[in-house]
Amino acid sequence: MVSGKRIYSDFKVFSRGYLRNKFGLFFGLVFPVILILIFGAIFSGGSTGKVNVYAQNQDTGPFATPQMNIASKFLSALNESGTITVITVQTSENFSQYLADHSSSDGIVIPENFSTNYLASHQVNITVYGNPTSSTSGIVIGTVNGYANYFNLQRFNGTIVIGLNSATVNTQQTKYIDFLIPGLIGFSILTSPMFSLVNISSEYKKTKLFKQLSLTPLTKMEWLASKVIWYIVLTIAGFLLMVGVGIFAFGAHVAITPWLIPFLVLGPMLFAALGMLVGTVTKNPETAGVIGNIVTFPMMFLAGTFFPISSMPQYLQTFAHVLPLFYVTEGLNNAMVYGNVNGTIIDISVLGIITVVIFVLAVKLFKWRED
Amino acid sequence: MLPIEVSSLKKNYGDLKAVDGISFTVKEGEVFGLLGPNGAGKTTTIEIMEGLRERDGGDVKVLGFDPWKNGYELHKKIGVIPQEFTFFEKTTPREAIIYYADLFNIKVNPDEILKEVLLEESANVNFDSLSGGQKQKTGLALSLVNSPELLFLDEPTTGLDPNARRAIWEVIRGLKAKGKTIILTTHYLDEAQQLSDRVAIMDHGHIVAMGTTEEIIQQHGSGERLEIHGSEKLAEYIKANTELQVDYDKIKGEVTIPLKKKIDSLAALAAAEQSGLDWGDIQTRQDSLDDVFVKLVNEPVGEQGEVASEEKISKKRRR
Numbered sequence: 001m002v003s004g005k006r007i008y009s010d011f012k013v014f015s016r017g018y019l020r021n022k023f024g025l026f027f028g029l030v031f032p033v034i035l036i037l038i039f040g041a042i043f044s045g046g047s048t049g050k051v052n053v054y055a056q057n058q059d060t061g062p063f064a065t066p067q068m069n070i071a072s073k074f075l076s077a078l079n080e081s082g083t084i085t086v087i088t089v090q091t092s093e094n095f096s097q098y099l100a101d102h103s104s105s106d107g108i109v110i111p112e113n114f115s116t117n118y119l120a121s122h123q124v125n126i127t128v129y130g131n132p133t134s135s136t137s138g139i140v141i142g143t144v145n146g147y148a149n150y151f152n153l154q155r156f157n158g159t160i161v162i163g164l165n166s167a168t169v170n171t172q173q174t175k176y177i178d179f180l181i182p183g184l185i186g187f188s189i190l191t192s193p194m195f196s197l198v199n200i201s202s203e204y205k206k207t208k209l210f211k212q213l214s215l216t217p218l219t220k221m222e223w224l225a226s227k228v229i230w231y232i233v234l235t236i237a238g239f240l241l242m243v244g245v246g247i248f249a250f251g252a253h254v255a256i257t258p259w260l261i262p263f264l265v266l267g268p269m270l271f272a273a274l275g276m277l278v279g280t281v282t283k284n285p286e287t288a289g290v291i292g293n294i295v296t297f298p299m300m301f302l303a304g305t306f307f308p309i310s311s312m313p314q315y316l317q318t319f320a321h322v323l324p325l326f327y328v329t330e331g332l333n334n335a336m337v338y339g340n341v342n343g344t345i346i347d348i349s350v351l352g353i354i355t356v357v358i359f360v361l362a363v364k365l366f367k368w369r370e371d
Numbered sequence: 372m373l374p375i376e377v378s379s380l381k382k383n384y385g386d387l388k389a390v391d392g393i394s395f396t397v398k399e400g401e402v403f404g405l406l407g408p409n410g411a412g413k414t415t416t417i418e419i420m421e422g423l424r425e426r427d428g429g430d431v432k433v434l435g436f437d438p439w440k441n442g443y444e445l446h447k448k449i450g451v452i453p454q455e456f457t458f459f460e461k462t463t464p465r466e467a468i469i470y471y472a473d474l475f476n477i478k479v480n481p482d483e484i485l486k487e488v489l490l491e492e493s494a495n496v497n498f499d500s501l502s503g504g505q506k507q508k509t510g511l512a513l514s515l516v517n518s519p520e521l522l523f524l525d526e527p528t529t530g531l532d533p534n535a536r537r538a539i540w541e542v543i544r545g546l547k548a549k550g551k552t553i554i555l556t557t558h559y560l561d562e563a564q565q566l567s568d569r570v571a572i573m574d575h576g577h578i579v580a581m582g583t584t585e586e587i588i589q590q591h592g593s594g595e596r597l598e599i600h601g602s603e604k605l606a607e608y609i610k611a612n613t614e615l616q617v618d619y620d621k622i623k624g625e626v627t628i629p630l631k632k633k634i635d636s637l638a639a640l641a642a643a644e645q646s647g648l649d650w651g652d653i654q655t656r657q658d659s660l661d662d663v664f665v666k667l668v669n670e671p672v673g674e675q676g677e678v679a680s681e682e683k684i685s686k687k688r689r690r
Contacts, residue, residue, distance in 0.1 A: 009473035017461035020497070207457040211423050215446045216474040369423045369442070 002225070006218050011226040018230065024196065028234050032188040033241050039184070039306070040177050040250040050082070051136040054099060054107040056089040059114040070115035074151060078108075083143050096129070105131035106140045118155065181246040181254050182332035183305040188238045189267035190305075190325050193231040194275040194296055200227075201279025201366070202288035214368030221363055224276060231268035239264055259335040262348045267328045270355040273362040274324070280366045304329040324358075327351040372435055374399055374521050374552045375420065381428035382415050389415045391576035392429065397554060399520075402547050404567030405556040408668055411573040413556040414454055417525050420554065421451050434521060447475065450514030454525040454556075456507055460499040464490055464509045467498070471516040479516055488512045488542050504535025511542055522546065522553045528562060540565060560660050570660075574668040584660050591667060592658030597636045599626040599643060600651035608646040613638050630655065 018024050055078075059071035079086040089098055089107075099107050107129035117124040128144050130137030204210045213223065239260075246252035278295060282288040301307075302316060303325035309317055320326045331347030334340040375397035382390040390412045397403040405413045418424040420433050422442030431438055436445040458467055468481040485491045490508045493501055498509065507527055514522055524543065528536040536559075543566055547553060557563050563570050564584050571581040580587045599605070606619040606626040615635055618627040628639050636655065643650050658666075 005476070006474055009470055013459060013462055013466065013470045016466070017459050020461035208453050208455070209457055209459075211418075212451075212453055212456070212458070214423065214442075215421065215449075215451050216471060217443070217447065217476070218474050 002219065002222055003217075007222045007226045007229070010218060010223060011229055014226055015230050015233070018234075027195075028188070028192045029238055029241060032184055032238055033245055035184050035187070036180065036242050036245050037249065039180050040246065050085045051106060051139050052104065053078070053084045053086055053140050054089050054095075054102065054104060055086045055110070056091060056093065056095045056098075056107070057110045058091055058112045059110050060091065060112075061115075063115065068115055068119065070118045070151070071110045074110065074114075074147065075108075077147050077150075078143060081143050081147065083139055099129060105129065106136055108140075108144060118151070121155065177246055177250040177252040178254060178337050179308055179333065180306075181242060181252055182336050183329055185239055185242055185332055186267070186303065186325055186329035187300065187305040188242070189235055189263070189328055190271050190296065190299055190303075192234060192238070193227075193268045193272035195292065196231075197227060197272045197275025198278045198288050198292035199275075199285070201276045202282060202285040205279065206285055210368050220366055220368050224273070224363060224366075227276075228269045228272045231272050232265055235264050235268045254336040255339060257335055259341065259344045259348075260332065263328055263331050263335070263351070266348070266351050266355045270324055270351065270358055273355070273359040276366060277358060277362040280362065299323045299325040304333070324351070324354050327354070372432075373397065374434055375403075375554065376432040377416075377420070377429070378431075379429035380416065380419065380426055380431060382412075382419060382424065383427050388576050390419070390426075393571075393573070393576070393578045394429075395571055395578065395581060397552060399552055400547075400550045401568045402543075402553045402555060402566055404563040404570040405554065405573055406558070406560065406563045406570050406664070407556075407573035408558060411668075412576040413558075413573055414525055416573070417523055417554060417556050421449065421523050422446065447517060448519055448521065450517065450519035450522040452507070452510040452514045452522075452524050452527055454529065456510030458498045458506075458509060458513075461497050463495045463497055464501075464505075464512060465494040467509060468512055468516055471513050475517045477517065484512050484515055487515065487545065489538060502535070504531050504538060507531065507535075507539055508542065511539070515546075520551060522551055524553060524555045526556055526558070528557070528559065536562070560664055564660055572664060572667055579667045580663070588658055588660060588663055591663045593629070593662075595630045595633075595655055595657045597628045597630055597639055597653065597655050599628075599639070599653050600624060601626050601643070602648060605643060605646055605648045605650055608648065609639055609642045612642045612645065615639055626650075 018028075055075055057071050057075060059069075061069065063069045075086050075088075078084055084106075086108075089095060095107065095109055099105065109127040109129075111124060111126070114124050114126075126144060126148065128141055130140055204213075210220075214220075243252075243254060243256065246254065274295065275292065278292045279288045282291050298319075299305075302312070302320050303309075303323045304320065305325070309320050309326070309330075312320070327347045327350045331344050331351065334343040334347060373396045375395075377396070378394040379392045380390055380394070381388070381392055393412075393416065395403075405416060407413050415424065419426045419431060420438055422433075422436075422438035422445050425439045433445060434448055436442075438445055462470070464485060465481045468479065468484055472479040472481075481494070482491070485494050488508045488511045490505060490512060493505045496505075498506065501509065511524075511527070514524075527543070528539050531539065540562070543553065543555070547566070553566075555563070555566060567584070569581070569583055570587060571578045572587070573579070580591055582590070601624070603619050603621070606617050609615065609626065609628070610617040615628050615638065617639075618629075619625070620627060626643075628635065630636055640653070
């Protein structure tokens with residue numbers, strides 16, 4: 001017979017002990033927030049500022065009317081794009097040397113007679129300097145390409161057929177923080193209960209604390225239940241903290257819906273049980289720690305916590321599907337970022353099945369006493 | 372019904388016979404000491420009685436229950452302090468008592484229990500900051516929460532300093548005075564002698580001696596003897612002029628005369644005086660429990676070959 005009163009008294013003692021242990025509290029609540037702050041700062045910095053581009057305009061005319069100075073118009077248009085800032089370089093300078101002297105890899109050179117050729121519909125090429133390994137180069141090439149198309153279309157039809165909207169350019173960039181929040185919530189759902197239960201269940205076995213508890217009316221099911229409840233509480237607290245930091249510090253756009261609840265409940269339940277399973281089937285705390293890491297680390301990095309699954313090679317994407325955490329992070333992304341209810345329901349179902357299997361297995365194999 | 376009835380109890384770990392057919396009973400209100408070297412089978416025996424281990428053979432009844440099959444019921448009625456007792460690091464003795472009381476669904480006054488185990492001063496200190504003796508006292512306190520009539524104390528003072536040991540002894544004496552039945556394992560002879568009404572000496576899974584310490588000394592010790600410091604000639608003279616058995620220890624330079632009756636010592640001394648030889652210190656001596664213990668556990672027990680080394684036993688047990 002499961003007794004709620006006994007679960008409550010065990011919960012009280014365990015949670016009090018947890019809160020008195022600064023180390024556990026740090027890893028449970030503070031660490032995930034620090035991760036959000038660090039990763040958020042690293043990846044959101046580049047997306048807000050404009051890219052500086054050095055431009056040398058070799059098309060110096062002469063022009064019959066100012067309207068015919070297409071080169072200047074083109075540079076002004078780029079400067080107003082919102083993504084790049086044009087810095088003019090004198091024609092007397094050696095351009096590539098100038099870029100090197102200014103430690104920059106992004107530049108544009110407009111050739112002589114650019115305007116004349118354009119008006120005569122003769123092909124003319126703009127040279128764009130860039131560094132393939134730098135993220136800013138992509139922005140520069142994209143922007144220049146977009147404006148070149150715009151000018152081409154304007155020339156051939158005389159009217160603007162397709163406008164380039166600078167707003168479109170901004171939203172095309174993946175908001176990393178939106179992806180990061182569900183990922184890191186998944187990370188903390190995995191790590192806190194998992195590491196803690198691996199450690200507790202192997203240590204308690206070694207120090208015979210389980211035997212000691214088996215001499216009281218507390219059952220192993222009640223003992224595990226109180227741990228699971230504590231980690232659900234901790235997960236929800238961590239969830240609120242991380243979402244709060246994401247929204248207020250980085251302007252993340254994540255939805256808070258009731259669909260998140262199953263993940264915040266099943267997740268800690270699954271990983272607490274998995275941690276206990278590892279602690280139960282291993283002989284001593286040292287082995288338990290090693291096996292625990294072997295189980296945990298692939299999930300930490302390959303289940304869509306820090307990087308989107310789609311950015312990984314196909315075989316790793318396939319592998320990710322056997323990692324239980326994958327269904328937590330994918331489900332959280334579906335619910336919080338994409339609003340994909342059907343996908344969320346599938347993830348909840350898969351997660352529910354895995355949780356039940358692991359939980360039953362852990363309770364079955366876990367022994368209070370020896371035979 | 373006796374609180375504990377054990378007959379032909381057996382427990383093997385693989386090929387190793389950790390407990391090999393032991394039998395004993397414990398009466399109500401008795402303190403029963405299981406004494407033996409490390410690896411003798413004490414903890415296995417006590418854990419089988421507590422329902423923490425399954426036996427391989429024999430019968431065990433504790434308060435009328437089969438401890439393995441009816442462990443859950445039995446545990447409500449017994450108190451246990453396991454070897455090297457540990458508890459949740461960040462929990463105080465007072466909180467631990469309240470926790471246990473909640474689990475047993477009973478009301479207790481924590482202060483009363485803390486006072487009983489002499490732990491009032493450290494009532495609110497986290498377990499990981501307690502001294503070894505205070506930790507053991509916490510264990511004792513917890514074993515008392517459900518007011519058990521039967522207590523199992525598995526090496527309650529191992530690793531403690533002499534003062535802390537004496538403090539624990541005081542608590543155990545207090546419990547005994549209250550009429551509790553106590554099973555105590557120890558590898559300290561003085562502890563067994565100080566606390567137990569009866570002792571069973573275990574070695575290699577067997578009970579090699581059982582009874583009060585006096586009975587054990589009488590049965591297995593050499594009895595009272597007179598020792599006279601003197602020469603071999605003196606020994607020969609006494610032997611020739613009395614009807615006593617006389618031995619001589621050349622190394623110690625001591626004449627030893629086993630005493631069947633106390634009056635025999637008078638005859639021996641009279642002969643020594645008559646001899647005109649020099650003789651020095653005289654004393655009468657009897658084997659102590661220490662002497663008997665060393666004698667018993669050093670002798671091969673049972674059939675040679677079926678007993679494993681202590682090292683092997685403790686290694687197996689650590690699993």
